Amino acid sequence: MKLIDLLQDSILNRKISEKIAGDLLKISSEQLFLRKKNLAISPAVCKKFKKAEKAIVERGLPYQYAVGKSWFYGREFIVNKDVLIPRIETELLVQKALSFLHDRIKNLELGIRNKKITIIDVGTGTGCLAVSLYKESRKFMIRNSQFTIQLYATDISEKALSVARKNSKIHKTKIIFLKSDLLDNPKLPQKFDLVLANLPYLPSADIIPENSIYNEPKIALNGGKDGLDLIEKLIRDLPNRLAKNGLAILEIDPRQKTEIGEYTKKYQLKTIFRNDLNNRTRFAMLENKR
Numbered sequence: 001m002k003l004i005d006l007l008q009d010s011i012l013n014r015k016i017s018e019k020i021a022g023d024l025l026k027i028s029s030e031q032l033f034l035r036k037k038n039l040a041i042s043p044a045v046c047k048k049f050k051k052a053e054k055a056i057v058e059r060g061l062p063y064q065y066a067v068g069k070s071w072f073y074g075r076e077f078i079v080n081k082d083v084l085i086p087r088i089e090t091e092l093l094v095q096k097a098l099s100f101l102h103d104r105i106k107n108l109e110l111g112i113r114n115k116k117i118t119i120i121d122v123g124t125g126t127g128c129l130a131v132s133l134y135k136e137s138r139k140f141m142i143r144n145s146q147f148t149i150q151l152y153a154t155d156i157s158e159k160a161l162s163v164a165r166k167n168s169k170i171h172k173t174k175i176i177f178l179k180s181d182l183l184d185n186p187k188l189p190q191k192f193d194l195v196l197a198n199l200p201y202l203p204s205a206d207i208i209p210e211n212s213i214y215n216e217p218k219i220a221l222n223g224g225k226d227g228l229d230l231i232e233k234l235i236r237d238l239p240n241r242l243a244k245n246g247l248a249i250l251e252i253d254p255r256q257k258t259e260i261g262e263y264t265k266k267y268q269l270k271t272i273f274r275n276d277l278n279n280r281t282r283f284a285m286l287e288n289k290r
């Protein structure tokens, strides 16, 4: 069968059917566009496409769950119903973390003795943040071989950790994965230079069947009544768990800016908010100056 016929027969939105076909054939959307008229596809790919199409149409599954993978920061990640599908806005969190590392290395060069940088990704899900940071940081760590990074990633869900470990193996990273309620595992170091967290931050009332996120794990979405249960719990720990001049970068709901700003004052954390690509407040950057 020709790919063009498969796409034309599909009842899915054209963008989604092209995305699924591209994923199954392991070719980019540009390649797909150039080659789709003549590309012959095997019965096996055709069968997988039909199966994904059925899951999307009949069960309302996001296409990433239907094909079992998603993309984040230029890499492919395994996803299943036990993990949140990585979001494009979260890629900015990786950029901010890299910028922190870059500055930290410059400062260490200026004479600070401790040349080990300890990082944790709290609520790792697919592992997309930890894996991306590990891979991207290699690029400039190679040029600065006197520095080492120790990367931890935690999740309260054993099933999510199992997905994250698989992704870590595929991308050949050396991340330590631990089951933990936030930072509460004795195997974790006491202090971190950098804490990354995209914790569940939606108010419980937002998680309703009419909302497209409803298919994703509640444990990855539900932040309690105002969405802040876990974020506030983590903030309470930060004065003790962030090293001096350490930074925490939290992904947040734009509606939480004022409350988080008030809350962090109590804990003497210097707080700056940053926007996402839609110009909505999406990140809280909390620095421990003590």
Ligand SMILES: C[S@@+](CC[C@H](N)C(=O)[O-])C[C@H]1O[C@@H](n2cnc3c(N)ncnc32)[C@H](O)[C@@H]1O
Residues within 6 Å of the ligand: 083, 084, 085, 086, 087, 090, 122, 123, 124, 125, 126, 127, 128, 129, 154, 155, 156, 157, 160, 180, 181, 182, 198, 199, 200, 201, 219, 220, 221, 230
């Ligand atoms: C919004 S998802 C983020 C996943 C991933 N970091 C990302 O950015 O795509 C939140 C994750 O936090 C985990 N989680 C929920 N409660 C937690 C807790 N108390 N401690 C650690 N992880 C938790 C969930 O299982 C889920 O994997």
